[in-house]
Structure formats: C-alpha cells, structure tokens
Amino acid sequence: RKEVEQDPGPFNVPEGATVAFNCTYSNSASQSFFWYRQDCRKEPKLLMSVYSSGNEDGRFTAQLNRASQYISLLIRDSKLSDSATYLCVVPSGGYNKLIFGAGTRLAVHP
Amino acid sequence: NAGVTQTPKFQVLKTGQSMTLQCAQDMNHNSMYWYRQDPGMGLRLIYYSASEGTTDKGEVPNGYNVSRLNKREFSLRLESAAPSQTSVYFCASSEAGGRDGYTFGSGTRLTVV
Numbered sequence: 001r002k003e004v005e006q007d008p009g010p011f012n013v014p015e016g017a018t019v020a021f022n023c024t025y026s027n028s029a030s031q032s033f034f035w036y037r038q039d040c041r042k043e044p045k046l047l048m049s050v051y052s053s054g055n056e057d058g059r060f061t062a063q064l065n066r067a068s069q070y071i072s073l074l075i076r077d078s079k080l081s082d083s084a085t086y087l088c089v090v091p092s093g094g095y096n097k098l099i100f101g102a103g104t105r106l107a108v109h110p
Numbered sequence: 111n112a113g114v115t116q117t118p119k120f121q122v123l124k125t126g127q128s129m130t131l132q133c134a135q136d137m138n139h140n141s142m143y144w145y146r147q148d149p150g151m152g153l154r155l156i157y158y159s160a161s162e163g164t165t166d167k168g169e170v171p172n173g174y175n176v177s178r179l180n181k182r183e184f185s186l187r188l189e190s191a192a193p194s195q196t197s198v199y200f201c202a203s204s205e206a207g208g209r210d211g212y213t214f215g216s217g218t219r220l221t222v223v
Binding site for chain 2: 032034049098100103
C-alpha cells in the first residue's frame with residue numbers, strides 16, 4: 001500500500017458546486033497533515049494544516065478520520081479559480097520527511 | 111519578499127553532463143529540502159537539511175549530492191546526468207522543522223537527452 005493515496009480525478013464540477021476529495025494514508029503514527037494546492041506548472045502552495053480532527057478556512061474544510069486513516073478536503077461554492085491539483089501530504093517519521101500524494105485534479109467550469 | 115529562489119528555471123543536459131541546481135531562501139528558515147516531481151507521481155524527497163551543517167538522504171537520493179552552503183543556500187548536484195533524472199525539481203524551506211508546512215520555490219525543469 002502506498003504511504004499516501006489519492007483519487008487522481010479529474011473532478012469536473014460546475015461553479016457553485018460542493019466537491020470533496022479523500023486521501024488515505026498508511027502510517028497510523030502520523031499526527032498532523034496538510035493539503036497543498038498546485039496550479040499547472042507552478043509550485044505547491046500550502047492550503048491548510050490539519051492538526052486534530054479537522055480545520056475550516058472559509059469555503060474549505062479539512063477533516064481527519066484517524067480510525068480509518070483518511071483525510072478529506074471539502075470545497076463549498078466552487079469558484080473557477082479553485083481549478084488546480086490538490087495534494088494530500090503526510091509526515092513520515094517527522095516533519096522533515098513529508099510524503100506527498102500524487103494529487104487530485106479539480107476542474108471547475110462555468 | 112522573494113521567499114525561495116531557484117536557478118535555473120529551465121535546463122537541458124546531455125547524458126553524462128553535470129550541473130548544480132541552486133536554491134536560496136530569505137526567510138531565515140532552518141530546514142531546506144529538494145524534491146522531484148514526475149508525471150502521475152507525488153513529489154519525492156531527494157535530500158534534506160534539517161539545519162545548517164547537516165544533510166540527510168530522502169526517498170530517492172541516488173545520482174544526487176547536496177551542499178548546505180550556509181543557512182540561506184542549499185544546492186543539488188547531478189554528477190553524471192541520466193535521462194531518468196528528467197523531472198521538475200523543487201526546493202523548499204521550513205521553519206520549526208516543517209511542522210507548519212513548507213514554502214516552495216518555483217521549480218527547475220530539467221531535461222536530460
């Protein structure tokens with residue numbers, strides 16, 4: 001089993017839709033997690049950190065289910081500008097070894 | 111506020127050539143990292159430097175060497191480039207050992223022919 005697995009998508013949704021991505025991880029000792037956003041041919045940028053059961057920032061909500069070892073990212077009221085690849089990130093043996101999922105691509109259309 | 115600066119942005123090498131990718135950060139971060147990103151795969155850690163004066167191997171260190179020149183700069187060297195090293199290389203830095211996430215540079219697109 002890969003350390004971090006994501007559905008590659010793409011998820012094609014209309015503006016205003018709610019969309020959710022899941023990510024599963026294998027290291028049960030991981031305590032905190034991250035979601036990064038990566039635009040085409042750009043660098044990843046930190047979107048949210050998830051330190052406990054979840055985190056909310058405006059239209060974005062991240063939830064953590066430790067028992068099932070998955071993390072989810074919910075985007076409400078999708079905007080065209082949300083179109084990007086979303087990377088799930090899990091520490092492996094410490095924060096100096098972040099493991100990145102391959103990403104889930106989101107395309108929001110008018 | 112430049113953040114993390116990588117040079118060059120693009121490079122084409124012939125098999126067997128060597129080159130050094132440069133990375134500098136101006137955020138006074140202690141930790142720095144080199145990742146590579148290939149299509150359909152997540153970013154993979156090549157080497158990292160938890161603090162000035164230390165370097166450690168990541169997931170895919172073979173074929174690479176690194177130097178933490180000072181607190182600001184962390185370079186990645188390919189001694190004898192191979193086509194399998196064609197990739198996008200990202201440098202990143204973090205404060206607090208990565209607990210608050212990483213800041214990435216804009217990447218170097220390397221093609222080895």
